Amino acid sequence: xxxxxxxxxxxxxxxxxxxxxxxxxxxxxxxxxxxxxxxxxxxxxxxxxxxxxxxxxxxxxxxxxxxxxxxxxxxxxxxxxxxxxxxxxxxxxxxxxxxxxxxxxxxxxxxxxxxxxxxxxxxxxxxxxxxxxxxxxxxxxxxxxxxxxxxxxxxxxxxxxxxxxxxxxxxxxxxxxxxxxxxxxxxxxxxxxxxxxxxxxxxxxxxxxxxxxxxxxxxxxxxxxxxxxxxxxxxxxxxxxxxxxxxxxxxxxxxxxxxxxxxxxxxxxxxxxxxxxxxxxxxxxxxxxxxxxxxxxxxxxxxxxxxxxxxxxxxxxxxxxxxxxxxxxxxxxxxxxxxxxxxxxxxxxxxxxxxxxxxxxxxxxxxxxxxxxxxxxxxxxxxxxxxxxxxxxxxxxxxxxxxxxxxxxxxxxxxxxxxxxxxxxxxxxxxxxxxxxxxxxxxxxxxxxxxxxxxxxxxxxxx
Amino acid sequence: xxxxxxxxxxxxxxxxxxxxxxxxxxxxxxxxxxxxxxxxxxxxxxxxxxxxxxxxxxxxxxxxxxxxxxxxxxxxxxxxxxxxxxxxxxxxxxxxxxxxxxxxxxxxxxxxxxxxxxxxxxxxxxxxxxxxxxxxxxxxxxxxxxxxxxxxxxxxxxxxxxxxxxxxxxxxxxxxxxxxxxxxxxxxxxxxxxxxxxxxxxxxxxxxxxxxxxxxxxxxxxxxxxxxxxxxxxxxxxxxxxxxxxxxxxxxxxxxxxxxxxxxxxxxxxxxxxxxxxxxxxxxxxxxxxxxxxxxxxxxxxxxxxxxxxxxxxxxxxxxxxxxxxxxxxxxxxxxxxxxxxxxxxxxxxxxxxxxxxxxxxxxxxxxxxxxxxxxxxxxxxxxxxxxxxxxxxxxxxxxxxxxxxxxxxxxxxxxxxxxxxxxxxxxxxxxxxxxxxxxxxxxxxxxxxxxxxxxxxxxxxx
Numbered sequence: 001x002x003x004x005x006x007x008x009x010x011x012x013x014x015x016x017x018x019x020x021x022x023x024x025x026x027x028x029x030x031x032x033x034x035x036x037x038x039x040x041x042x043x044x045x046x047x048x049x050x051x052x053x054x055x056x057x058x059x060x061x062x063x064x065x066x067x068x069x070x071x072x073x074x075x076x077x078x079x080x081x082x083x084x085x086x087x088x089x090x091x092x093x094x095x096x097x098x099x100x101x102x103x104x105x106x107x108x109x110x111x112x113x114x115x116x117x118x119x120x121x122x123x124x125x126x127x128x129x130x131x132x133x134x135x136x137x138x139x140x141x142x143x144x145x146x147x148x149x150x151x152x153x154x155x156x157x158x159x160x161x162x163x164x165x166x167x168x169x170x171x172x173x174x175x176x177x178x179x180x181x182x183x184x185x186x187x188x189x190x191x192x193x194x195x196x197x198x199x200x201x202x203x204x205x206x207x208x209x210x211x212x213x214x215x216x217x218x219x220x221x222x223x224x225x226x227x228x229x230x231x232x233x234x235x236x237x238x239x240x241x242x243x244x245x246x247x248x249x250x251x252x253x254x255x256x257x258x259x260x261x262x263x264x265x266x267x268x269x270x271x272x273x274x275x276x277x278x279x280x281x282x283x284x285x286x287x288x289x290x291x292x293x294x295x296x297x298x299x300x301x302x303x304x305x306x307x308x309x310x311x312x313x314x315x316x317x318x319x320x321x322x323x324x325x326x327x328x329x330x331x332x333x334x335x336x337x338x339x340x341x342x343x344x345x346x347x348x349x350x351x352x353x354x355x356x357x358x359x360x361x362x363x364x365x366x367x368x369x370x371x372x373x374x375x376x377x378x379x380x381x382x383x384x385x386x387x388x389x390x391x392x393x394x395x396x397x398x399x400x401x402x403x404x405x406x407x408x409x410x411x412x413x414x415x416x417x418x419x420x421x422x423x424x425x426x427x428x429x430x431x432x433x434x435x436x437x438x439x440x441x442x443x444x445x446x447x448x449x450x451x452x453x454x455x456x457x458x459x460x461x462x463x
Numbered sequence: 464x465x466x467x468x469x470x471x472x473x474x475x476x477x478x479x480x481x482x483x484x485x486x487x488x489x490x491x492x493x494x495x496x497x498x499x500x501x502x503x504x505x506x507x508x509x510x511x512x513x514x515x516x517x518x519x520x521x522x523x524x525x526x527x528x529x530x531x532x533x534x535x536x537x538x539x540x541x542x543x544x545x546x547x548x549x550x551x552x553x554x555x556x557x558x559x560x561x562x563x564x565x566x567x568x569x570x571x572x573x574x575x576x577x578x579x580x581x582x583x584x585x586x587x588x589x590x591x592x593x594x595x596x597x598x599x600x601x602x603x604x605x606x607x608x609x610x611x612x613x614x615x616x617x618x619x620x621x622x623x624x625x626x627x628x629x630x631x632x633x634x635x636x637x638x639x640x641x642x643x644x645x646x647x648x649x650x651x652x653x654x655x656x657x658x659x660x661x662x663x664x665x666x667x668x669x670x671x672x673x674x675x676x677x678x679x680x681x682x683x684x685x686x687x688x689x690x691x692x693x694x695x696x697x698x699x700x701x702x703x704x705x706x707x708x709x710x711x712x713x714x715x716x717x718x719x720x721x722x723x724x725x726x727x728x729x730x731x732x733x734x735x736x737x738x739x740x741x742x743x744x745x746x747x748x749x750x751x752x753x754x755x756x757x758x759x760x761x762x763x764x765x766x767x768x769x770x771x772x773x774x775x776x777x778x779x780x781x782x783x784x785x786x787x788x789x790x791x792x793x794x795x796x797x798x799x800x801x802x803x804x805x806x807x808x809x810x811x812x813x814x815x816x817x818x819x820x821x822x823x824x825x826x827x828x829x830x831x832x833x834x835x836x837x838x839x840x841x842x843x844x845x846x847x848x849x850x851x852x853x854x855x856x857x858x859x860x861x862x863x864x865x866x867x868x869x870x871x872x873x874x875x876x877x878x879x880x881x882x883x884x885x886x887x888x889x890x891x892x893x894x895x896x897x898x899x900x901x902x903x904x905x906x907x908x909x910x911x912x913x914x915x916x917x918x919x920x921x922x923x924x925x926x
Contacts, residue, residue: 197679201778210741215765216660216863219793220757222740223747226766226788227696234697237690277685278673283818284686294683302678303689304781305772310789315664315826317791318767325689326773328780330682355746363778400679 002387003452004445011138012130012444019444020113020437022050023126024106026088027115033066033089033156040066040152043088047125047150054133056148061168064160066152070171073136074145080458081145082451083174083412084132085404086125086181087154090117091429098431112434119426123435124180124443125150127421131447144455147174151404154181158404165404165411175458176377177408178450180443182420185396186267190385190446193418194378195296195397196405198331198368200340201304204232204348205324207357212309212318222319223355226308229323232351236301236327240287243301243329245343253333253370255289255297259395263292266394296397300330326363330399333370341365369406369416376461377417380454385419387453388446419450465850466915467908474601475593475907482907483576483900485513486589489551490569490578496529496552496619503529503615506551510588510613517596519611524631527623529615533634536599537608543921544608545914546637546875547595548867549588549644550617553580554892561894575897582889586898587643587906588613590884594910607918610637614867617644621867628874638921639840640871641913643906645883648859649730653848653909656881657841658759658860659868661794661831663803664767667695667811668787670820675772675781685782686818689771692786695814699764699790703750706764706792708806716796716833718752718760722858726755729857759860763793789826793862796833804828832869832879839924840880843917848882850916851909882913 012019031043044060044067051058051071058071066089074081093103093116101107106115113123128148135142149172153159165172185191208225209218238244270291274282285294294300308323310316329340341362352358371378373395385393398418408416421443427433475482494506507523507530514521514534521534529552537544556566556579564570569578576586591611598605612635616622628635648654671688672681701707733754737745748757757763771786773779792803804825815821834841836858848856861881871879884906890896 199679199780201780203778208742213740214863215763215767215791216662216793217861218740218758219763219765219791219862220748220752220761221736221745221754222742224765226769227700227764228747230693230696230766230769230788231700233690233693237694273684277676277681279671279685279818280820281818282684284691284816285683289683291684295681298683300678300682301690302682302687302782303693303772304678304779305774305783306689306693306786307770307774309766309768311768311770311787315666315789315791316767317662317664319765320768323769324774325693326778328678328682328778330679353747355742355744357743398680399682400677 003383004387004449005139007138008134008448009445011134012441012448016441019126019130023113023123026122026126027106027117028104030104031089031152032092033153040089044069044150044152047088050129051148054129055136063164068152068164069148069150070168071148072146073142075142076145079144080455081147081174082454083147083149083172083177084128085149085151085177085179086128087121087151088125089152089155090120090122091155095431100432108437111437113437113440114432114434116433118433118435119422120428120433121154121181123440124421127440127443128180128447130444134444134448135451143452146451147172161404162407165407169411173412174414176414176454177412177416178377179402179405179416179418180420180447181402182398182418183422183424183426185394187423188391189267190389190391190393191396192378192381192385192393193396193398193420194373195333195370196368196402197399198335198337198406199328199364199366199401200331200337201326201328201362201364202341202344203324203326203361203363204229205322205359206232206352207322208355209319209321212321215317215319218319223353224319225323225356226320228353228356229306229308229325232348233303233325235351236347241285243299245301245340245347247339247343248299251334251336251339252299255293259297260293262395263290266292268292295399297332299332299335302328304328331368333368335368337365337367366401366403367406369409371415371417375415376454376457377415380450380457381417381419383453384446384449387449388442419446421446466846467850467912468602470601471597471911472908474597475904475911479904482589482593486576486586487569489585489589490580491567493567494552494615495555496616503552507532507613507615510551513592514611517592518599526627531615531627532611532613533631534611535609536605538605539608542607543918544610544637545917546610546612546635546640547591548612548614548640548642548871549591550584550614551588552615552618553583553585554618558894563895571900574900576900576903577895577897579896581896581898582885583891583896584617584644586903587884590903590906591643591910593907597907597911598914606915609914610635624867625870628870632874636875637877639877639917640875640879641840642868642879642881643883643910644865645861645881646885646887646889648857650886651854652730653852653854653856654859655841655844655848655856656861656883657836657858658796658833659831659865660862661798661800661869662791662827662829662864663794663800664789664791664825664827665804665807666787666789666824666826667692668785668822669695669815670785671818672782672784675784678780678782681782686816687782688786688819689783691816691819692769692771692788695811696766696788698814699810704748706762708764708803708810710802710806711762714797714799714802715762718756722760723756725858726753729755731755758862760795762795762798765791767791794831796831798831800828800830829864829866830869832872834878834880838878839917839920840878843913843920844880844882846916847909847912850912851905882909884909
């Protein structure tokens, strides 16, 4: 059963070229969040004007850094409300050398649109806006209330977003948030992402002698902080890859059998994946879990950087004064980054040997997200993708952190859904970023289908 | 029984001021081996002229880098020959700020001579040359044949010395080499150093993904080379501080009970030593050995530097592409650096996990030195120090490497002796380097006493 009226589908089809031109106009604005040349302000203004033109009450709202755009069209206060999220800022285009066309002069080749932001996230955002326009223009009205929130600092870690969401929680309140900033598991495999990992990022410093000292004259008498750090880090895993920080797994929501079964059917080629990363094989993770399970549903502990002593070319015979390691744990529901850091503090205090002083600094914390697969937003996303793309959509997780997802969940008290239209080879954050036009056009259909599907499921659950 | 004729002693006493002025003249030449301003050539010429003036056939000999000086005075080919070694090059004076007087304008304060090289090694070399002069001038002749070898690149690791020694082995041939480039264990404790540690210095690189990759998207699936390196390094020791490289201890000459007993009587204040290095206590070395034993007579494995991944301020969420560690093993007789490196290669090959590639580079190798304490050179050194300084000399080892000692032993087939006149607070390689004038004057007496003592013990052993 189609939830998108034939007129809306026809409108989207008839206006493809115009919608592509609109996207190209937005892509020509080099809106890089950490560049202060007015481009972000122009992109925000462009989004506001576009939203106003298609029928929304839209406003540019200052947020402490680059401005945000908030828009809404309230059809009927008794109907559910969907908040559409996207971001107009893009990654810097460097390195420029490998680009086959100007990153800010969008170019179509072989049915793909090449430009910085073509996928991430201007293209995906525009698919959503085309859907909203089509409903209003071709069906006369939206099937439910819609709010739109376009951010301008996503690519630099959204430094102002948490207080902004808290301050504007009422204005942004909704029954779900749909985030189109993710991708298909594989071409032809429409995907809803229902979980993201969290993060606990800390740095451990070990201090030995007051200064670097001669390793010949003193070696053997004094504890070496680099050797001590290696021992400390090595002890963070057991031989099976399990993390040995006290309490590390206490709050982990176990992977469900249904999830494992479903993921086993995914078209995942382990050898091809390993080849793409330049490794001989996938090993070293927690025993008893497949690579996908380890990336998506199991917590990790990885060193991100280590340094101590003499690191230039050649040799210097010293016992270093200190050693430093940066470590990040990816967390899964319902691990709490604060508790993990507490466990790290306890582990380090218990395992730093005599003669060595230690310090721990916390660099970042992010909570994991796990949206129930039965949530109306997830089910509506599945129905919308099925309707727009054909084929059976899959439910997947993602190992990375998209902190705004958890912030929406916590501050707006909703189950957000990640319904993205990208493909794995879209070169996000890299030269020659692209967006398949088929994904763009069908993505707009999926965005259009999401609204009635969500309204219906939401009403049924309540009823 | 005094081996130094009264006339020789009286000559040394009467000429102290003139000898001090001669040393000052040499100290005013800023002969830094890695500076090409002609100073080293002038210092070499000064040494040649001085040796010629006191009665030696002396020559400046080019060596590929800074020139060496070779001199000899053959009294009687049937008598034994002593080779005196020293170096005219000095460390750079930086940092200049803390110097209380110009490093190249020697200044006496409180009975100490302050200048770069005052101890290391111009002062100690000059003590030897004064002794030779005194024998010839006051006794009419040396008590045995003497050769002198003055090097000009000691402070930069003697890069040209091994081929030079090999090429001039006949010209330098002797029955022992006396090296005055070491120090007393403590003030008032004259010391002969009869062993030095060797060195095996290598660098291990582990390669993981072809580039740094996202620790969220990929973390858990791929082995992390920094974590793997920590594990590899941690496994190089067991919990008792024993080195776990295969075969590491196979060739170690055990510490003798007499040595342990002798060292226990040395005035070593463990707490004061720890305080001087800025550590809370001495721990972490091999179990079952005292700190002195660990520094002097036991091999070690110390990381000198480690680096991998993101090492700037703040955080970056990557699985690094590679990780590197520099490791040096201090070796004791009769460990062979080549065999140790072979053991490291075997250990690494056996313990690098799947999914990680490794490389090993060797940066330095030096063989350890252990001169029998009964060797004529050692016994002559003890007798000479006793005669010159009073008090009972001690036999000590040193944890560092002085590679020329082993090169003399191997290439000239002799048992060298390290008879030095420095004190532990002489600030070698640091600002305000000094040499106690008492050590200088008594050092010359010790150098004078060494020759007849050695000649006698050598003759007795042969007879």
